[in-house]
Amino acid sequence: xxxxxxxxxxxxxxxxxxxxxxxxxxxxxxxxxxxxxxxxxxxxxxxxxxxxxxxxxxxxxxxxxxxxxxxxxxxxxxxxxxxxxxxxxxxxxxxxxxxxxxxxxxxxxxxxxxxxxxxxxxxxxxxxxxxxxxxxxxxxxxxxxxxxxxxxxxxxxxxxxxxxxxxx
Numbered sequence: 503x504x505x506x507x508x509x510x511x512x513x514x515x516x517x518x519x520x521x522x523x524x525x526x527x528x529x530x531x532x533x534x535x536x537x538x539x540x541x542x543x544x545x546x547x548x549x550x551x552x553x554x555x556x557x558x559x560x561x562x563x564x565x566x567x568x569x570x571x572x573x574x575x576x577x578x579x580x581x582x583x584x585x586x587x588x589x590x591x592x593x594x595x596x597x598x599x600x601x602x603x604x605x606x607x608x609x610x611x612x613x614x615x616x617x618x619x620x621x622x623x624x625x626x627x628x629x630x631x632x633x634x635x636x637x638x639x640x641x642x643x644x645x646x647x648x649x650x651x652x653x654x655x656x657x658x659x660x661x662x663x664x665x666x667x668x669x670x
Contacts, residue, residue, distance in 0.1 A: 506570035514561035525554055528571070531636065532578045538631045539582040539624065545589075552581040572642045575632065579646060618668035626661035629654055 504512070504523065512520030529550050536549035556577050564573055619627055632638045632646065640658070644651040 507566065510557075510561050510564050510570050510573075513558065514564065521558055524557065528557075528574050529554060531571070532574060534635065535575055535578055535631060536582050538619075538627050539579070540585070545582075545585055549578055549581045549585060552585070553578045556581065568645055569638075569642065571636065572638060572645055575636065575638070576646045614669060615665075618665050621668055622661055622664055626657050626664065629657040630661045630665070633658060 504520070506527070509520055509524050509527070513524050532553050533546050533550045536546040536553075537543070540546050540549065553574065557574060560577075564570065619630065622630065628647065629643060632643045633640075638646070640651050640654045643654045647654070
């Protein structure tokens with residue numbers, strides 16, 4: 503199996519097979535990340551499509567200064583917030599108070615964790631997701647979010663405290 507860097511290099515070279523593998527490797531992860539921001543399946547699916555299209559078109563611009571996952575999550579984040587701005591302009595803002603259930607049913611503990619995650623602010627939820635679900639370092643998260651590493655650490659500290667209280 504090709505590494506992420508090898509795969510993106512092949513995508514940059516125009517390999518459709520490499521792009522299919524890239525899509526299979528990252529689409530679900532991008533969907534879950536977009537869902538933490540948007541809270542709506544259809545919007546998250548749209549972000550996946552836009553992100554993958556941008557990755558196909560921009561693969562040759564991947565400079566290799568970060569992990570491929572950091573690069574793709576940065577694209578996904580930009581796509582999600584672009585979509586939010588578009589939804590606001592067209593006054594089709596999703597009602598986040600009517601959060602759709604998580605598409606993957608889980609066991610009772612997973613449901614408790616999901617409910618606790620819902621209580622977090624968007625900023626805290628995003629940092630927790632990228633750390634624990636995607637395994638990004640604080641430095642990588644800082645790059646994706648465009649914030650200082652110290653801010654990532656602070657958000658994680660507060661998020662962990664809130665999760666501990668919610669799960670106690």
